[in-house]
Amino acid sequence: MPTATDSAQNETTCSGTGAAAPATPSGPFRSYDTQGYFDEMLDPSGGPRPHYARFAQRLTGMSRTEFEAKRRAVDLAFMRQGITFNVYGDSRGTERIFPFDLVPRIIPAAEWAYLETGLIQRITALNLFLHDIYHDQHIIRDGTIPAEYVFSAKHFRREFVNFPVPRDIYIHICGTDIIRDAAGKYLVLEDNGRCPSGVSYVLENRRAIKRTFPESFEENGVRPVEHYPAELLKLLKYIAPAGIADPTVVLLTPGAFNSAYFEHTYLARQMGIEIVEGRDLLVRDQHVYMRTTKGLQPVHVIYRRIDDDFIDPLVFRHDSALGVPGLINAYRAGHVSLANSVGTGVADDKVMYCFVPRMIKYYLDQEPILPNVPTYLASEEADRRYIVEHLPELVVKAANEAGGYGMLMGPQAAAAEREEFRRRIEAEPRNYIAQPVVRLSRHPTGHEDGFAGRHVDLRPFILYGEKTVVVPGGLTRVALRPGSLVVNSSQGGGSKDTWVLYGSE
16 A cells, blocks of 8 residues: 655655635534544545535435435345355354445546556556566566565466467456555555455445435436456356357355355356356366256366365365366366466465566566555565564554455554464464555445445455456445444455546536
């Protein structure tokens, strides 16, 4: 995320504001206080930014009772449709209704064009990087990225060096997390290139808010997102093995207890393909088949929502009951394609994130359009010393954790927790990075007393196939707890619909 403080960086450290429209605060925002944060909707005077003007006018003309009635109707609809996520290890039960806030985040066309260009640049460089490290390894041999960082990455798969993945594409579906700092500057927080989740909520949020504010879409000129499943299916068919005119595509899920199972079933239904578990598939003569009531049916493309470790017990974790024995042999033989490809996890490593600006310069000969958050690598001695001496000021993250787990929020952590992280960092420095605390942008969000500012980020979804498609908008995640910077649903976060506007605003 963006950072409010500019910390001195050593050699090993990797490191658009909307125009304000003067206005007088009114209606539900009369007592709203931005508290010095960059507010997505309101300028420092309390008036709406130009691209929010129409929606703010509609919201101001709505009574609290009417707004609450709309909110309850959406909550009820989500409950009836089973729009949920699962939380592991929670004594209150695993399945939860996904919290949704009715006030949308709105992005003007010019800002979105900037973001879209930066996202395409980034996924292009990441795919070139993955192809390189699994083949000629030029970026390593040239010393642009130290070899030890690549080869020590948890998800670097030596078994796939020199393996030609279909169409030379490793990351087909990517969810890149973007934040804004106190000045309104966009920054990339991380890339999710293994099994990025959340797009089902993008689609359902849009359906819900179109029912709630139907007139607002036409008067604001909001770009659609409903084409995502069709584009995803088109991509999956594009990577099918050569010579297959009408490929059979399936979605492979770990099962109903996975945190994103709602999304798995939702996407399979929207694409009109089968959702399967490992036990539903078998491999014969290096070909994959699906068990059906009419017998075995060949499978050509698998959209897998299972990590490498669990996908084939004959190759990776032998105790996995989730995968398909022999699947990797079929993949190697070119009889089935996987999205995302095996081995993409090295690009998800938060240490590798640090080097993405170098990848962009190396492979594309361009400067990064979207900058990273300044990052310290604990495996570098000078960085490690800075991290352990400044833990109360930093966010510390484990290199391969996700969902808000394995993270220390230094300013909010107790002394004992900081000491525990210090020990972990000293014991396993390769596994940790640290970043300055960023004053994340905020957005008006409904709560029991009206509207309050809550911190947000943005996860756009990028499809990289015959052409690159960026869904206009993405998942705006919101930290519903006052003061919290953690937006993950498993950590008490919710979401908003994200509107990208047509034309010039």
